[in-house]
Amino acid sequence: MALLANVASLVWLVVHGLVAPLLVLCCPRDPDQLFFDALVARVLRSQTALAHGSVRFNFNVYGHLQRLVFRPSSAVDTPNVQGTSVACLWYDGRPSKKGSDHDITILYIHGGGFVVGSSTTQSCDIIQPLLQALRAKTIDARVFSLEYDLAPEFKYPHQLQQTISAYTWLRAETSGPILVVGDSAGGNLAALLLQHIVRANLPRPVGAILLSPWVDIAGTAPSYARNAATDVFLPSTIASWRDLYAAHDDQTRASPLFHPLDNLPPLMVVYGGKELMEDDIRAFVAKAKAANVDVTELCHRHKLHNYPAMLRYTAAAADAYAAMALFVARRLQH
Numbered sequence: 001m002a003l004l005a006n007v008a009s010l011v012w013l014v015v016h017g018l019v020a021p022l023l024v025l026c027c028p029r030d031p032d033q034l035f036f037d038a039l040v041a042r043v044l045r046s047q048t049a050l051a052h053g054s055v056r057f058n059f060n061v062y063g064h065l066q067r068l069v070f071r072p073s074s075a076v077d078t079p080n081v082q083g084t085s086v087a088c089l090w091y092d093g094r095p096s097k098k099g100s101d102h103d104i105t106i107l108y109i110h111g112g113g114f115v116v117g118s119s120t121t122q123s124c125d126i127i128q129p130l131l132q133a134l135r136a137k138t139i140d141a142r143v144f145s146l147e148y149d150l151a152p153e154f155k156y157p158h159q160l161q162q163t164i165s166a167y168t169w170l171r172a173e174t175s176g177p178i179l180v181v182g183d184s185a186g187g188n189l190a191a192l193l194l195q196h197i198v199r200a201n202l203p204r205p206v207g208a209i210l211l212s213p214w215v216d217i218a219g220t221a222p223s224y225a226r227n228a229a230t231d232v233f234l235p236s237t238i239a240s241w242r243d244l245y246a247a248h249d250d251q252t253r254a255s256p257l258f259h260p261l262d263n264l265p266p267l268m269v270v271y272g273g274k275e276l277m278e279d280d281i282r283a284f285v286a287k288a289k290a291a292n293v294d295v296t297e298l299c300h301r302h303k304l305h306n307y308p309a310m311l312r313y314t315a316a317a318a319d320a321y322a323a324m325a326l327f328v329a330r331r332l333q334h
Helices: 002-026 035-048 052-069 123-136 158-173 185-200 235-245 278-290 315-333
Strands: 074-077 087-091 103-109 140-147 178-183 207-211 267-272 295-300
Touching (some): 035 052, 052 123, 103 123, 103 158, 103 185, 123 178, 123 315, 140 158, 158 178, 158 185, 178 185, 207 315, 267 278, 267 315, 278 295, 295 315
Parallel strands (some): 178 207, 207 267, 267 295
């Protein structure tokens, strides 16, 4: 029955994708949102509102297709670190402990509301374009893509422990600079990882890029209502995924917005002005700047959640990846 439901959800996604252009044309839409952006938002809102098992199935299909297009170099299971092991994929080879000053290793943490997604889900939409943008700056980069366990089978803080484990292992594997990158839920884990690194006085990465980070999982900011018709999720979808991931008493602990941001490494935060999480991300950026963190903020006021990935082949996404590469280049010069 589960397989039948998953296949039905995939068929529904295709059918809705065919009908959605007419719906976007016929229904009122935000005047600041382009037709294509509104189309992507409508299709994904419908898809992500399904039962999480069906959404996970569709994301896995998408991840497998991306893996066929952009293949990882190798897979690795990290040894137990602090009692936790985790699977990861290398893209563009493994880092050398003797790496040059221009090499950088990227720890990438995928999004998906903690309930869907994998180390391959964004391989063509984030990993590949980021590597291409870095190559344009003559930066030889390698990506270590984290495959963390998903909710509701595993709840907070399990995924954070796996992220810390992966960073600890990666730090032991290479003497070169490390950059942390995370989108959405992965941006949440990336920010919590940075806060752990500061508290534990561990060697810091050269910086971090957070794409539409989910910094307050409560989801109560005014932008959740204001941007409900322009983003890729419904507020109710975010709330359901949050409850699958974290118990009520853990929600503040699982939200990096409510933890100290002092002494974090340089950050680049990329987000859209039409996404549900806009207000929380703005608050996070303001708090980081107030803590004297070096923050590069890139907000496209007309774009939706995680727009460099969701709108991969648009000029706005290309500009965002170019800006990310410039951020990395500047970090390597320090």
